Amino acid sequence: xxxxxxxxxxxxxxxxxxxxxxxxxxxxxxxxxxxxxxxxxxxxxxxxxxxxxxxxxxxxxxxxxxxxxxxxxxxxxxxxxxxxxxxxxxxxxxxxxxxxxxxxxxxxxxxxxxxxxxxxxxxxxxxxxxxxxxxxxxxxxxxxxxxxxxxxxxxxxxxxxxxxxxxxxxxxxxxxxxxxxxxxxxxxxxxxxxxxxxxxxxxxxxxxxxxxxxxxxxxxxxxxxxxxxxxxxxxxxxxxxxxxxxxxxxxxxxxxxxxxxxxxxxxxxxxxxxxxx
Numbered sequence: 001x002x003x004x005x006x007x008x009x010x011x012x013x014x015x016x017x018x019x020x021x022x023x024x025x026x027x028x029x030x031x032x033x034x035x036x037x038x039x040x041x042x043x044x045x046x047x048x049x050x051x052x053x054x055x056x057x058x059x060x061x062x063x064x065x066x067x068x069x070x071x072x073x074x075x076x077x078x079x080x081x082x083x084x085x086x087x088x089x090x091x092x093x094x095x096x097x098x099x100x101x102x103x104x105x106x107x108x109x110x111x112x113x114x115x116x117x118x119x120x121x122x123x124x125x126x127x128x129x130x131x132x133x134x135x136x137x138x139x140x141x142x143x144x145x146x147x148x149x150x151x152x153x154x155x156x157x158x159x160x161x162x163x164x165x166x167x168x169x170x171x172x173x174x175x176x177x178x179x180x181x182x183x184x185x186x187x188x189x190x191x192x193x194x195x196x197x198x199x200x201x202x203x204x205x206x207x208x209x210x211x212x213x214x215x216x217x218x219x220x221x222x223x224x225x226x227x228x229x230x231x232x233x234x235x236x237x238x239x240x241x242x243x244x245x246x247x248x249x250x251x252x253x254x255x256x257x258x259x260x261x262x263x264x265x266x267x268x269x270x271x272x273x274x275x276x277x
Contacts, residue, residue: 014050181204216236
């Protein structure tokens with residue numbers, strides 16, 4: 001990317017992957033240095049994330065500058081400023097002054113563009129480190145989930161704590177933890193609870209608060225021993241009718257404060273009302 005590839009290697013690499021016709025590959029020495037400092041840059045997930053953070057104004061400005069021509073030489077800019085001063089002092093042709101002013105304006109465009117690229121390059125570096133850290137966290141969570149499932153194969157797991165672990169999904173295999181009594185999935189980014197959760201026949205407490213849930217599976221009605229269900233802080237706007245089967249005496253449901261939502265729950269459970277909080 002004009003004018004100095006070496007100053008913006010991350011941006012140049014991303015643009016070359018998106019549009020190799022207008023953005024040629026980095027020189028070998030710059031490419032080696034780039035991947036030494038950012039070894040996961042080739043990862044499709046990271047590359048996609050960084051690509052989406054590049055504002056369209058950057059490529060639009062680049063196209064504009066290509067049509068206007070290369071950045072003026074510093075000596076030419078200095079000479080243009082001197083000429084403008086002379087013209088103003090002698091009150092010469094304003095048309096002649098405009099020619100030199102166009103040189104100054106082109107230099108200003110290039111200068112502003114380089115400032116944008118500098119800020120963007122720094123931001124891409126920060127986003128890269130954040131994305132790598134997040135992927136590392138997801139790997140650790142996956143390892144924890146695998147450990148829990150392996151432990152269940154050799155014994156009975158009654159309590160699982162996975163709060164605030166950056167978890168995005170819950171494996172179907174969790175439905176095989178038949179001895180599970182308490183499951184805490186709060187403060188993650190889970191969008192879906194798998195149907196297999198209906199296999200947790202002994203489950204008494206389920207905390208899935210502060211996630212991204214938009215609905216609950218019908219199989220939740222199979223949790224006949226459920227005493228506490230906390231799904232507050234999600235995106236729920238309806239409940240499965242099967243939840244009325246959870247008729248354990250003194251069962252507590254924690255939802256958000258939407259009046260219509262609470263009324264829906266009361267209608268579902270009217271034969272055996274439960275305290276709401």
